Amino acid sequence: MIRIEGLNKRFGDHQVLTDINLHVEQGDIFGIVGHSGAGKTTLLHCLNGLESYEEGSVKVMGQEVRDLDDKGIKLLRRNMGMIFQHFSLMNRKNVWKNVAFPMEIWHMPKNQIRERVDELLELVGLPEKSHERVGNLSGGQKQRVGIARALALNPRILLCDEATSALDPRTTISILELLDDINKKLGLTIVLITHQMEVIKMICNKTVLLDQGVIAASGETEAQFLSPSPALQRLVQDEYAFIPDGVNIRLKFPRHIAKDAIITRMATDLGINFSIVGGRLERYRDHVLGYLIINVKSQDFQIVTDYLRNNELFWETVQDEQHPS
Amino acid sequence: MSNIQADLHALYDIMVTRIPGPTLETLYMVAVSTLLSLVLGMILAMVMVLTGPKGLRPIAPLYVVLDITVNVLRSFPFIILIIAIIPFTRWVVGTSIGSTATIVPLTIAAAPFVARIMEASLLEVDSGVVEAAKSFGAGNFQIITQVMLKEAMPAIVLNVAVVAINLVGYSAMAGAVGGGGLGDLAIMYGYNRYEMDTMLAAIIVLVLMVQGIQMLGNFFYRILK
Numbered sequence: 272m273i274r275i276e277g278l279n280k281r282f283g284d285h286q287v288l289t290d291i292n293l294h295v296e297q298g299d300i301f302g303i304v305g306h307s308g309a310g311k312t313t314l315l316h317c318l319n320g321l322e323s324y325e326e327g328s329v330k331v332m333g334q335e336v337r338d339l340d341d342k343g344i345k346l347l348r349r350n351m352g353m354i355f356q357h358f359s360l361m362n363r364k365n366v367w368k369n370v371a372f373p374m375e376i377w378h379m380p381k382n383q384i385r386e387r388v389d390e391l392l393e394l395v396g397l398p399e400k401s402h403e404r405v406g407n408l409s410g411g412q413k414q415r416v417g418i419a420r421a422l423a424l425n426p427r428i429l430l431c432d433e434a435t436s437a438l439d440p441r442t443t444i445s446i447l448e449l450l451d452d453i454n455k456k457l458g459l460t461i462v463l464i465t466h467q468m469e470v471i472k473m474i475c476n477k478t479v480l481l482d483q484g485v486i487a488a489s490g491e492t493e494a495q496f497l498s499p500s501p502a503l504q505r506l507v508q509d510e511y512a513f514i515p516d517g518v519n520i521r522l523k524f525p526r527h528i529a530k531d532a533i534i535t536r537m538a539t540d541l542g543i544n545f546s547i548v549g550g551r552l553e554r555y556r557d558h559v560l561g562y563l564i565i566n567v568k569s570q571d572f573q574i575v576t577d578y579l580r581n582n583e584l585f586w587e588t589v590q591d592e593q594h595p596s
Numbered sequence: 597m598s599n600i601q602a603d604l605h606a607l608y609d610i611m612v613t614r615i616p617g618p619t620l621e622t623l624y625m626v627a628v629s630t631l632l633s634l635v636l637g638m639i640l641a642m643v644m645v646l647t648g649p650k651g652l653r654p655i656a657p658l659y660v661v662l663d664i665t666v667n668v669l670r671s672f673p674f675i676i677l678i679i680a681i682i683p684f685t686r687w688v689v690g691t692s693i694g695s696t697a698t699i700v701p702l703t704i705a706a707a708p709f710v711a712r713i714m715e716a717s718l719l720e721v722d723s724g725v726v727e728a729a730k731s732f733g734a735g736n737f738q739i740i741t742q743v744m745l746k747e748a749m750p751a752i753v754l755n756v757a758v759v760a761i762n763l764v765g766y767s768a769m770a771g772a773v774g775g776g777g778l779g780d781l782a783i784m785y786g787y788n789r790y791e792m793d794t795m796l797a798a799i800i801v802l803v804l805m806v807q808g809i810q811m812l813g814n815f816f817y818r819i820l821k
Contacts, residue, residue: 353731359724
């Protein structure tokens, strides 16, 4: 669907993107995560020609974006919807007219527009708001209108530019559920950029981590969180203070083990004691992943790690950053 | 009869005999030149928004030329502009005197002003909305006419009132080329002949006119907003 190879992008002397390679397949929910200023938005804009690029290749639905003329770009954009952090709706049009606008731009017949707008407002759950002024809507409702507008032209790809960053946590979840739903129902490929780890965990099947214009990590979201790269660890900082003595081990539970009582079993099997430093269960898309940090005595370290290896658990030792051992 | 009554009587006479003609002349000059300068200025503003440094299709040389032209025309004191473009005025309307002839310099003076404030209003439109329009394949012309103009409409209406009021002021100098109007009346009788009654009457009507235009502007602004 989208293939980027060796992409470089500069603004004057400033190198914004360096040697970007990624591949988005049909039906993916592809997350691009990173701090502000990491080049996420620029990368997204390269996909639909809102930004140009000097080096490398950006192929969207088989077409090299740079080689398209004005008309080609317009047709490409017709096939790629986009939603925005601040919704970017027209304040002087009501909900209905905002959703209808892309179709008016493309001179679609009036009766077809009417049918499609009603259908879309139904899909995003706002059928009763169609004559409401945009200014009277809540943030979540505005983003729903934004999604309806982005889907108006039946795009094959949906680009999300920090689409939930201006929303509260609960609204964020409801918008993400809607996106997930659309992805499943319509088979729409979604590329989303965000600085919120929660967003990635909740709906993305693949993720790249962008750090200062360079891809610092990429792959299946689940695998990335089970064995995080140093760059990802920096982004998801641990909030635990560690016990200074002994060794701290972070255990990670993939989906088939998460429900088992592995920890208590280890204690009885090995006949040792350890303290629990902290832990968390998290939802990744449709299932639960968890991690737990335990502290074992130095002399027990070997047998514990052997045990973990035999039980196919992911683990790593962690250090207290404030008090390195 | 008391003095006050006599004064009021004289003012009434002036209102009936001297005011109506110049009032109509002023209305005529202001209305037509507002309309024409809006058309001209709007076209200029749209080209500047399109070609400007952060525009939809930057063309630096064209923008620089327009930018300088607008500034130069706005620097001219209006009375000098009237005289300077007499040949042009004669070429356009066939004569260089009278109300109709005055409309030419009024339009030339107001159009760059319109261009500048309309450019500002159009650039005020949320860049995110413009980006959104681009993202679903709107063309530059569609973006300017259907997004920017539409979103900026309330501000534009207020600007039209500002322009019309400015033109009421400018039209006072129309007397220099026999254009007539209320401003001319006030200068001729009040300033040159010390006939305060006539000047007062002319000024009262001008104040009402300006007030009326502003109220109209605010009214439409509220409706559009």
